[in-house]
Amino acid sequence: MDKLLLLGDEAIAQAALDAGLSGVYAYPGTPSTEITEYIQNTQKDKTENIHCRWSTNEKTAMEAALGMSFAGKRALVCMKCVGVNVCADPFINSAITGIVGGLVFVAADDPSMHSSQDEQDSRFYGNFAMVPILEPSSQQEAYDMVYNGFELSERCGVPVMLRIVTRLAHSRAGVVRRERKPQNELHYSKDPKQFMLLPAVARLKYKKLLESQKDYLEYAEESAYNHYTDGPDKSKGVVASGIAFNYLMENYPEGCPFPVLKIGQYPLPETKLRKMVTECKELVVVEEGYPFIEDQLKGLLGIGLTVHGKKDGWLPRAGELNPDIVGKAFGFELPETPALPEVVKNRPPSLCVGCGHRDMYDALNAAVHEKGEDSKVFGDIGCYTLGYLPPYKAIHSCVDMGASITMAKGASDAGLKYAVAVIGDSTFTHSGMTSLLDAVNENAPITVIISDNETTAMTGGQDSAGTGKIEAICLGLGVDPEHLKVLVPLKKNHDEMVETIRLEMNYRGLSVIIPRRECIQTASRKNKNK
Amino acid sequence: MKTDIILSGVGGQGILSIAAVIGEAAVHRNLYMKQAEVHGMSQRGGDVQSNLRISDKPIHSDLIAKGKADLILSLEPMEALRYLPYLSKEGWIVTNSTPFNNIPDYPESSDLQKALDAVPNKVILDIDSIAKELGSIRVSNIVMLGAATPFIGMDYEEIEKGIRRIFSRKGEDIVNMNLKALAAGKAVADSHMKH
Numbered sequence: 001m002d003k004l005l006l007l008g009d010e011a012i013a014q015a016a017l018d019a020g021l022s023g024v025y026a027y028p029g030t031p032s033t034e035i036t037e038y039i040q041n042t043q044k045d046k047t048e049n050i051h052c053r054w055s056t057n058e059k060t061a062m063e064a065a066l067g068m069s070f071a072g073k074r075a076l077v078c079m080k081c082v083g084v085n086v087c088a089d090p091f092i093n094s095a096i097t098g099i100v101g102g103l104v105f106v107a108a109d110d111p112s113m114h115s116s117q118d119e120q121d122s123r124f125y126g127n128f129a130m131v132p133i134l135e136p137s138s139q140q141e142a143y144d145m146v147y148n149g150f151e152l153s154e155r156c157g158v159p160v161m162l163r164i165v166t167r168l169a170h171s172r173a174g175v176v177r178r179e180r181k182p183q184n185e186l187h188y189s190k191d192p193k194q195f196m197l198l199p200a201v202a203r204l205k206y207k208k209l210l211e212s213q214k215d216y217l218e219y220a221e222e223s224a225y226n227h228y229t230d231g232p233d234k235s236k237g238v239v240a241s242g243i244a245f246n247y248l249m250e251n252y253p254e255g256c257p258f259p260v261l262k263i264g265q266y267p268l269p270e271t272k273l274r275k276m277v278t279e280c281k282e283l284v285v286v287e288e289g290y291p292f293i294e295d296q297l298k299g300l301l302g303i304g305l306t307v308h309g310k311k312d313g314w315l316p317r318a319g320e321l322n323p324d325i326v327g328k329a330f331g332f333e334l335p336e337t338p339a340l341p342e343v344v345k346n347r348p349p350s351l352c353v354g355c356g357h358r359d360m361y362d363a364l365n366a367a368v369h370e371k372g373e374d375s376k377v378f379g380d381i382g383c384y385t386l387g388y389l390p391p392y393k394a395i396h397s398c399v400d401m402g403a404s405i406t407m408a409k410g411a412s413d414a415g416l417k418y419a420v421a422v423i424g425d426s427t428f429t430h431s432g433m434t435s436l437l438d439a440v441n442e443n444a445p446i447t448v449i450i451s452d453n454e455t456t457a458m459t460g461g462q463d464s465a466g467t468g469k470i471e472a473i474c475l476g477l478g479v480d481p482e483h484l485k486v487l488v489p490l491k492k493n494h495d496e497m498v499e500t501i502r503l504e505m506n507y508r509g510l511s512v513i514i515p516r517r518e519c520i521q522t523a524s525r526k527n528k529n530k
Numbered sequence: 531m532k533t534d535i536i537l538s539g540v541g542g543q544g545i546l547s548i549a550a551v552i553g554e555a556a557v558h559r560n561l562y563m564k565q566a567e568v569h570g571m572s573q574r575g576g577d578v579q580s581n582l583r584i585s586d587k588p589i590h591s592d593l594i595a596k597g598k599a600d601l602i603l604s605l606e607p608m609e610a611l612r613y614l615p616y617l618s619k620e621g622w623i624v625t626n627s628t629p630f631n632n633i634p635d636y637p638e639s640s641d642l643q644k645a646l647d648a649v650p651n652k653v654i655l656d657i658d659s660i661a662k663e664l665g666s667i668r669v670s671n672i673v674m675l676g677a678a679t680p681f682i683g684m685d686y687e688e689i690e691k692g693i694r695r696i697f698s699r700k701g702e703d704i705v706n707m708n709l710k711a712l713a714a715g716k717a718v719a720d721s722h723m724k725h
């Protein structure tokens with residue numbers, strides 16, 4: 001078959017298509033976005049009837065994927081690390097209901113927080129849900145794991161998690177494709193109770209999940225992704241998972257002298273680990289993310305020999321690994337290299353010149369500064385989070401999708417006089433609508449600014465679920481039409497914007513202000529394509 | 531052969547278009563390749579880099595270790611210096627000379643020049659003015675690539691073929707303009723290396 005040069009994300013997408021995918025469900029989020037985009041680009045002629053429209057958030061994505069699986073077809077659901085939190089409810093429960101059509105759940109973690117609020121490790125979620133986890137070390141493995149992952153999911157009867165990290169998602173390498181399989185036919189579970197998680201049924205289903213654990217372990221023991229390579233030097237045994245394995249081998253181009261157990265499929269293969277524990281003096285664990293393997297190996301009382309990893313400082317606990325960090329842990333001296341010259345200054349990202357958020361912040365700052373300490377601005381997740389940086393220094397919080405509105409309300413409940421929320425259109429429909437309903441129901445004296453650029457800009461301009469519907473949504477939720485204001489964020493409208501924001505901040509009830517101007521990146525792309 | 535390249539610049543300058551040509555040429559020659567890119571938040575006018583590794587043997591890490599890069603190819607002079615700790619002793623910096631000044635504390639040009647002067651192996655060129663002379667500012671990134679061709683570890687003709695394949699659907703005129711840009715960049719590098 002042909003060899004393609006693919007990003008890790010693209011390899012996952014291609015594998016899903018080749019494995020007979022019927023639908024992908026996702027909300028954009030770095031570093032997972034390109035999976036869905038790749039599938040969308042192959043489906044422009046719509047002949048294959050593969051679902052690939054963006055979902056409103058990760059929870060709706062996971063539920064729709066489970067519905068597709070209910071109907072017997074193969075579904076892929078993809079998200080960034082923090083997206084897993086949003087869909088944790090359906091994800092955890094999908095392991096109890098089980099699946100019909102194969103379901104592969106891609107969690108893209110972001111160690112070093114290149115574009116995320118935390119570096120949470122999704123393997124803990126996979127473990128929590130008690131489903132098999134796959135962790136590729138290369139783009140080819142990512143392809144193979146997804147290609148076979150649907151079968152594994154169908155054999156296990158539960159979703160299978162594929163855990164990737166930024167450096168795999170956004171790195172390109174040659175990938176060999178395999179034969180294209182047809183989609184599953186529409187078919188349903190023979191068990192009419194399967195998806196009925198009433199307690200009486202759920203207890204039975206949960207028992208079945210517990211009983212299946214030994215099967216998942218057996219599959220992991222047999223898996224070619226858990227590969228034991230013996231080495232002559234038994235002073236150490238190395239357990240290395242995912243791309244951390246690559247950083248190990250980069251330091252040993254002629255082969256590692258220690259026995260190495262490469263982990264690519266969980267639950268952890270006990271027999272292979274036991275061999276290492278028996279034969280080696282101590283263990284070292286090299287893994288990207290939290291000390292997930294290390295914790296399990298150490299347990300509470302240990303396994304009778306030393307396990308080095310992130311908990312004893314052998315490797316740093318925070319941030320992503322790289323060849324230098326791993327080399328240093330194994331005692332290699334770093335080569336002497338020139339220091340970073342003093343003339344090199346930080347160049348943080350910033351809002352694009354001409355961006356509507358800039359005009360919104362200019363106006364907001366003017367209105368807010370009049371109130372001094374009586375006013376705080378709660379931010380949210382998107383390009384406009386950059387409003388924290390100079391020259392704006394406009395926001396005081398950024399926590400999770402939708403939190404701006406509810407945090408503003410909570411602070412207002414506590415007595416903050418002028419609480420302002422700034423949220424983008426896509427984030428608003430993702431998780432802000434329920435927050436707004438809370439504010440409506442108490443007519444909370446807060447000012448919500450929905451800075452609408454009619455796209456999901458930060459991740460590259462994907463469709464935004466609420467485009468053209470934002471006012472209707474607000475009114476439908478019960479926002480007072482008198483205090484729903486739409487503005488055009490342009491320099492020439494600065495005074496009008498300041499005045500509107502000032503008036504609505506002074507109003508002692510809920511107001512929503514929508515500054516609306518299309519993202520300049522999206523607009524210029526549209527012009528080019530014309 | 532094995533070549534480790536760091537491509538650098540400012541988000542939006544288009545370092546990935548340069549990487550695409552090298553990648554195309556490498557894959558066509560059946561070489562192994564890994565190329566780590568930066569997507570997401572940093573693309574908004576921040577510093578961006580890509581680690582591009584080519585080898586005739588399998589490659590493990592997506593990231594290049596410190597002191598191991600054979601080439602830093604940069605569209606911006608300060609961004610070239612940012613990756614100096616990764617450059618090997620024999621490695622080369624090939625960089626555009628025009629600053630992209632979007633920060634308040636951007637260094638004085640004389641200080642920047644001093645830091646660049648301290649690098650032993652370098653080619654510094656003004657890609658925009660070379661591209662303008664050729665008649666199209668749009669080929670400036672290919673001028674940049676041309677200046678790097680002596681250090682990539684592949685024959686010049688293979689890079690030329692990569693350009694033909696990537697630009698062929700845009701017509702013969704575009705292909706020729708890009709080939710001219712590639713040659714113009716290479717000429718600058720050749721004259722530097724004679725000194």
